[in-house]
Amino acid sequence: MDIIRKYVEALLAEFPQTDSLLVYKDNLLLEMNMKLKKFLEQGKTEKEAVGFVIAEYGDITERYKLIQHEAVERTPALRTMYKQEAEEYLLTKKNAAWMISIGVVLCILGVAALVSLNMTPADALRFLGAIDRGVIGLVLLLTFIAFAVGLFIYSGVRMEKYEILEGKFILENGYETEIKEQSDRYEKTYIITLITGVVLCILSPLILIIPNSIEETPNGAELLVFFIIIAIAVFLLSFFGIIRDGYRYLLRIGEYSEELQQVKRGTGVFVAIIWPLAAIIFLLAGFLWQKWNIAWIVFVIAGILNGMIKSVYSNMKGGNKDA
Template sequence: MDTIKNYVETLFLEFPNTKEVQRAKKEILTIMEDHYLALLDEGKNEHEAIGQVISEFSSVDELREELEFTAKEEPEGILEEEMYQYLIERKKDAKGLSLGISGCLLAIGTLIGLSIRGAGMIGVLLFFIIIAISVGVIIYSGMQFSKNNSRLNDRYIPRDVNKEAQKLKQGYQKSFQISLVFGICLCVLSVSPIFFFQLFSYAGYGVPVMFFFLAIGLFLIIYGSINYHSFDKFIKEKYFIADEDALGPNALQEKYGDAVQTKYLLERIYWPIIVMIYLSWSFLTHSWGYSWLIFILAGLLYQILEAIFVKK
């Protein structure tokens, strides 16, 4: 029986996890199990019965025809052109975010370097200018990240888009590895300029160079990592997820199935109740010093409740 159940699960992998699909899956499983038992009654052994049952249900197309699944019933999916556009925009935003973070390190290096040269006031001025520009770039890039994600949020990811994303990720893997290795090496070697300048009794000059090395190293690590993991948006899930903490209706249905309403209700009422208990207990007993432990216990209880009532 387990062999038949596993086979049915494999047949339905490409279908969205909707109530209709779940109902059809149960129907097919019941038909196959009944047929399996009938074959056993006819005198066939277990292996012969399983083989015959599977051979008679070997086509997904036949399942579609029998259960009246048609292509038009599949949800509107993300087009390959939309995926390419998203990845292009994502790469631009990743570059801006990486430059912004690296710029903050360069600002510190500039301040220290000019202070050593006796131009402390100019260093302070440039420090605030570079920091202001870098923070602005970080904020703008973050807003663009959110904007680009929201365009595709909760839309179905077709198999051809999933496969194309896997190919693109494999093609980018070498570039990611190079950027990661060089980035980590630069971060590790960033202290070497201090020892180098110390040989000439100018150890202080090595500090701004150290921040320069760190800035380049972090840029390579962050930029490469964001681009590499951008492909996962089209690989790991059936529906595009813009924010893991705020799943759309389709993604919620796919992840939690029939328990989606329980999950929604749990998220809306659980933590407000916990906060009310915490405040009531603290005010009544004046035990502010340790009453906060209720949040730790509540977190553990939440995981237990989710495992029991929500997770499939």
């Protein structure tokens, strides 16, 4: 009725007209009108029924304040990240990108050294004398991996203080626009390096496929070139991708949005297994069965499975929320 509506609107006029207030107002009017109808059915006059309804609900402003207070308590407080701290984060992220990317390259070069030495004809390595080339390759592999692990650990420690935020922050007022502009400018660089890295990965097996086409087994030099190309591609993808992640983390977009962070936490175990497994299958198919020309498909399959798992998990989470 108009009397109840005017009463509700008059009392709630002091509050900002937010979505939560409108929802509260609509629900309240629905409840009060149902009560009014009930009193009228009991034989009360219209004025009596309105009086009973208003008396029963009391001060609706206090009720709304209580609801808002409970909502604030349920919402975790977001700390403010100021410009200086954000710039320090981006600088630390860039340094971490260098260390992680170099570490990955060292791992690849370690494998390259081991495989290349074992595939190189013995005559070409006569200068090694009686030293076992397999031992030399293994020493180089372990040395490179040791340095790489050191870089990974150091970069992880440097970034640890930012990871505890888990995206639960807001940027200083006005600074988010500046970061958005920087991110947009950097996106062009990222796209170029992404395309370059992917193209290099796709073309790199040609170094091994061409010798096979003329019935020759790839020698150590060809394998070394293959791994160097892969290392360059991976460096581009890793270095520029990590820096891009820094901007996206500050803006809390893409994979760093709250929704996708929940999906990431839920599917993290699967992702940690599927990609290393795909890499192992790729290398085994190439070295054991010489299937370099089709082995790359395993990464496509892994990507599809990864997307499917995340999509299913996301839909399940959405279904649970609706329930």
